[in-house]
Amino acid sequence: MEIITIKSLIKNYDGEGLEVHALRGIDLSVRRGEFTAIAGPSGSGKTTLLNLIGGLDIPTDGTLTVAGNNLAGMSAKELSDMRLNSIGFIFQAYNLIPVLTALENVEYILLLQGVGKSERRDRSRRILKEVGLAKEIDRRPKELSGGQQQRVAVARAIVSEPELVLADEPTANLDQKTGAGLLDLMHDLNHKKNITFLFSTHDRMVMEYAERLISLTDGMIASDKKKKSLKESAEKKLKKQR
Amino acid sequence: MKLFKESSIEVMLAWRNVWKNKRRTILTLLTIMVGCSMIIFFRATQDGSYEKMIEDSIAANTGHIQIHEKGFWDNQSIDYAFIPGEPLQSYLDKNSGIAATSRRVHAAGLVSFKNNTFGTLIQAVEPEREKKVSTLHTTIKPGGRYLTPDDGMRIIIGATLAKNLDAKVGDSIAMISQGFDGSIAAGNFEIVGIFRTLNPRYDQALIIMPMAQAVETFTMMGYLTSIVVRVKNTSDMEKTRDEIRALPESERLEVMGWDELTPELIQAIVMDKLFGYIFYFILLLITAFGVLNTVQMSVFERTRELGIMMAIGTRPRQIVTMVLFESMFISLMGVLLGAAVGSGLGYYFYIHPFDFSGYQKELEQFAMVTTVFPAKLTVSNVVFTSLLTFLFGVLFSIAPARRAAKLNPLKAIRQL
Ligand SMILES: Nc1ncnc2c1ncn2[C@@H]1O[C@H](COP(=O)(O)OP(=O)(O)OP(=O)(O)O)[C@@H](O)[C@H]1O
Ligand SMILES: [Mg+2]
Numbered sequence: 001m002e003i004i005t006i007k008s009l010i011k012n013y014d015g016e017g018l019e020v021h022a023l024r025g026i027d028l029s030v031r032r033g034e035f036t037a038i039a040g041p042s043g044s045g046k047t048t049l050l051n052l053i054g055g056l057d058i059p060t061d062g063t064l065t066v067a068g069n070n071l072a073g074m075s076a077k078e079l080s081d082m083r084l085n086s087i088g089f090i091f092q093a094y095n096l097i098p099v100l101t102a103l104e105n106v107e108y109i110l111l112l113q114g115v116g117k118s119e120r121r122d123r124s125r126r127i128l129k130e131v132g133l134a135k136e137i138d139r140r141p142k143e144l145s146g147g148q149q150q151r152v153a154v155a156r157a158i159v160s161e162p163e164l165v166l167a168d169e170p171t172a173n174l175d176q177k178t179g180a181g182l183l184d185l186m187h188d189l190n191h192k193k194n195i196t197f198l199f200s201t202h203d204r205m206v207m208e209y210a211e212r213l214i215s216l217t218d219g220m221i222a223s224d225k226k227k228k229s230l231k232e233s234a235e236k237k238l239k240k241q242r
Numbered sequence: 243m244k245l246f247k248e249s250s251i252e253v254m255l256a257w258r259n260v261w262k263n264k265r266r267t268i269l270t271l272l273t274i275m276v277g278c279s280m281i282i283f284f285r286a287t288q289d290g291s292y293e294k295m296i297e298d299s300i301a302a303n304t305g306h307i308q309i310h311e312k313g314f315w316d317n318q319s320i321d322y323a324f325i326p327g328e329p330l331q332s333y334l335d336k337n338s339g340i341a342a343t344s345r346r347v348h349a350a351g352l353v354s355f356k357n358n359t360f361g362t363l364i365q366a367v368e369p370e371r372e373k374k375v376s377t378l379h380t381t382i383k384p385g386g387r388y389l390t391p392d393d394g395m396r397i398i399i400g401a402t403l404a405k406n407l408d409a410k411v412g413d414s415i416a417m418i419s420q421g422f423d424g425s426i427a428a429g430n431f432e433i434v435g436i437f438r439t440l441n442p443r444y445d446q447a448l449i450i451m452p453m454a455q456a457v458e459t460f461t462m463m464g465y466l467t468s469i470v471v472r473v474k475n476t477s478d479m480e481k482t483r484d485e486i487r488a489l490p491e492s493e494r495l496e497v498m499g500w501d502e503l504t505p506e507l508i509q510a511i512v513m514d515k516l517f518g519y520i521f522y523f524i525l526l527l528i529t530a531f532g533v534l535n536t537v538q539m540s541v542f543e544r545t546r547e548l549g550i551m552m553a554i555g556t557r558p559r560q561i562v563t564m565v566l567f568e569s570m571f572i573s574l575m576g577v578l579l580g581a582a583v584g585s586g587l588g589y590y591f592y593i594h595p596f597d598f599s600g601y602q603k604e605l606e607q608f609a610m611v612t613t614v615f616p617a618k619l620t621v622s623n624v625v626f627t628s629l630l631t632f633l634f635g636v637l638f639s640i641a642p643a644r645r646a647a648k649l650n651p652l653k654a655i656r657q658l
Contacts, residue, residue: 056553056652077557084555091655095550099258111251112555156554 009062037210088157147178167199256567274576277529282584290618305470342374351419366456386435549654558647569639591617
């Protein structure tokens with residue numbers, strides 16, 4: 001079953017006088033449970049594509065269906081609700097609300113969804129334990145390392161068990177080892193909970209974790225490969241490095 | 243505040259954000275505190291000095307209420323004399339809110355001594371009753387005394403007038419005026435006392451004589467020109483005045499309260515209040531801009547954070563609520579501090595009034611009678627000022643709060 005269906009997607013930006021063709025006709029479908037990376041050089045349109053899928057931006061042309069919703073014609077409020085209920089977001093860095101503890105940051109999503117207090121607590125604690133932060137739950141973001149912060153962001157993105165998690169270069173600010181750890185975690189969650197992950201990267205190592213690798217060049221899909229076995233070889237490589 | 247409360251996430255976020263930048267918040271609190279306490283304190287000094295000035299003016303000679311024949315106040319002539327009827331007399335005698343009343347006869351006249359002649363206001367009083375109505379008897383200079391009912395051809399005069407005439411206690415001065423019946427009223431009167439009220443109008447021109455003598459000198463035949471009423475509480479003046487006005491015979495009388503009797507003082511107070519309000523408004527604006535600036539800065543610093551909050555599903559309305567709560571917390575704390583400090587200052591200067599009696603001479607030039615100014619703290623001053631400061635702060639934060647909610651999440655997230 002498709003969770004994302006994209007047809008002839010075009011996105012132009014009005015640059016100063018000059019129109020930027022960020023996406024020039026994308027056709028793509030992603031099935032539930034996929035663990036997909038979007039790769040490509042800087043400026044190829046990775047962020048633009050993720051933002052459109054997440055309903056954070058409006059396409060110039062084409063159709064976009066996400067988790068059963070046709071995004072065209074949805075109001076800002078409906079888009080906001082869709083983001084809250086169906087999508088988890090992980091940004092490159094500084095994802096968290098600084099004045100909230102790790103636990104509260106994770107709880108925040110459930111709170112917006114109106115989940116009752118004790119259930120909220122339990123679920124958030126459990127997820128933080130799963131991402132390996134059982135001891136850090138009461139720390140504020142500035143008391144956590146970059147990798148720990150991204151783990152909290154992952155926990156926040158999946159705590160409400162959304163259908164889709166979008167992550168724009170989630171490992172870009174982490175060293176390779178920490179980045180690999182984060183990807184392991186995401187991959188685990190993908191397997192265990194059957195949550196669809198779509199993330200962008202231009203890190204080779206990260207690409208090799210993906211089960212499906214979509215390469216963008218100049219706003220168009222240059223290649224789209226399924227490669228089940230790559231994760232193992234990536235792990236081997238990492239072990240050799242140590 | 244450790245735990246989330248249902249639906250109060252905005253409140254909790256606001257509270258924590260307020261304390262994220264402690265230094266800035268404390269500076270803002272101090273701004274509000276200074277603004278709010280200054281307004282409370284200045285208003286207390288105004289309220290206190292107005293009340294003191296009014297009380298001094300009432301006490302010296304004016305009284306709370308004066309009753310005259312219609313037309314007397316504008317003409318100040320003995321021609322407008324009247325005999326109080328039974329209903330008025332019994333009202334004045336029996337009303338429990340009235341502290342004392344005194345009857346007076348006023349006339350214009352000339353006095354001369356040696357080669358000096360001056361126009362004067364002659365005021366005949368019943369000495370024993372008058373002492374309960376006014377404080378003029380307490381301002382007699384040493385060496386003299388106040389009048390007694392049967393003093394006959396004896397008078398007391400204002401200090402400036404005495405100086406101008408070059409007369410002193412024991413001297414006899416000639417006085418000429420017109421009687422109620424149109425006859426000439428004249429005689430030689432012995433000065434038994436000289437008063438200094440500090441009110442230049444009285445000190446320059448007033449002569450006081452006993453009523454028993456005035457009845458003869460001016461051929462009053464039971465008529466008088468005014469009844470002066472002193473009520474127990476100044477605040478009851480209006481009620482008493484209106485009750486007297488409601489009496490049937492008051493149709494031919496003018497019943498005036500102290501505010502109508504001392505229009506210059508009221509005018510001066512109104513002007514002073516107006517300048518006060520302008521000053522307070524400026525202070526309010528300054529504190530409100532302080533809050534606005536703090537909220538604006540805090541929103542600006544958190545642009546990316548707000549963008550992420552909106553991207554993950556926070557509603558713009560929740561952002562507005564959160565930012566407004568921040569300004570409410572800051573304003574509320576500032577106002578509470580301000581109310582405390584303002585009240586403290588007000589209370590201190592109520593106990594220890596401003597004392598300008600050292601500058602009496604200078605103040606007299608400005609016709610200032612009052613030299614000691616206590617502050618007067620009222621509940622309405624503290625509550626109203628605090629409320630207004632709070633409202634100004636919160637109102638001025640609506641703009642940055644709405645701006646925060648209108649952020650485009652994408653553009654906001656791109657900022658670091
Ligand atoms: N808001 C914008 N206004 C104008 N042009 C934009 C805007 N956002 C992106 N672009 C342009 O669109 C193109 C695609 O940008 P995008 O951010 O999607 O690339 P990317 O693949 O994410 O690059 P990177 O790897 O550097 O993050 C670029 O040429 C970029 O300059
Ligand atoms: Mg990008």
